Amino acid sequence: MSRFLRIAAPRSVAIIDQPSPSLEPGQVRVKTIYSGISAGTELTAYRGTNPYLTSVWDPTSRLFQPGKEALGYPLDGWGYSEVGEVVEIAEPTGSPEGGPPVELGDIVWGIWGHRDEGVLAAESLRGHVLPSGMDPLGGAFVRVGAIALNAVLAADLGPGSTVAIFGQGVIGLLATRFAVLNGATVIAVDGIEARRGKATEWGAAHALSPSPQLASDIRRITLGAGVDVAIELSGNYRALHEATRAVGADGTVIAAGFYQGEAAGVRFGEEFHHNRVQLLASQIGSVPNRLRSRWTVPRLQHTVVDHVAAGLVDAPSLVTHTFPLADSAKAYELLDTDPSSALQVVLEFS
Known part of the structure; x- marks a missing residue:
């Protein structure tokens, strides 16, 4: 079994159990180590003000439109600052171009939400392996960085x-x-x-x-x-x-x-x-x-990793509170009601 966080309704958080899915060819299983909670985007979902709750973003017209396809509650899989260890790999049916993107034991950052484990396409983690010796907690700051x-x-x-x-x-x-x-x-x-x-x-x-x-x-x-x-x-x-x-x-x-x-x-x-x-x-x-001819979002992210790994940006020092997944409701309540005492709140997985 594995667990994930659900925002069931405004200011209502639940932890849901589900069977651990089997891997398809080309997928990997990542055991979560840390998952940072966003005090911006995530709190808009927690508070019920996020525009995706009532409108649909059309990537073609690049407009928000009212529609029944709006997300609504419950919201599963929120969270975009995860770091974890690759613990299982399902080999692809063919040889990946450029070699395997990850190996067993690699510490990777990515987006798979507040959950015990992420099942992702291995290719989505190419370039996401943290440098050897870098504090894994720093990986929770790549996206916000x-x-x-x-x-x-x-x-x-x-x-x-x-x-x-x-x-x-x-x-x-x-x-x-x-x-x-x-x-x-x-x-x-x-x-x-x-x-x-x-x-x-x-x-x-x-x-x-x-x-x-x-x-x-x-x-x-x-x-x-x-x-x-x-x-x-x-x-x-x-x-x-x-x-x-x-x-x-x-x-x-x-x-x-x-x-x-x-x-x-x-x-x-x-x-x-x-x-x-x-x-x-x-x-x-x-x-x-x-x-845009020189920079991309991946280059932004790699630059953040390089600066954190080199000690130029001490991102882990921004963490003020850690909570186990079971206490996620307390973590969100703290960010919502007492921002003066909390800076970066992180869910820690044993």
């Missing part, structure tokens, strides 16, 4: 650049670290003191709390210019508005948060309009337009 790095690439940062990063949760802190490594001067913004402290530890030059004078404080720090770029990662519309106020004339705002509902609190007739601010969305489905 790629989201952060994608936003930093969209911001086009380098030495001498100034950037305000709104939201210092897991992805915001990773973005702060990557921006610092790119040579930018980072102003981190978050309402939680511990997160501001972590941002400073990771190289932010300034860490500010949201306040009515935030934009004025940023102008003071930047000698009146405002920052070149702001990256908004909290998913809060008020923060998105403050990001438009933080940048200087002809500045850029990277909207990388997962925004829910209507945009209350955003006033585009003010600084956004008068300073001719450019607003760009960043989302992990693709890399920034100007980089």
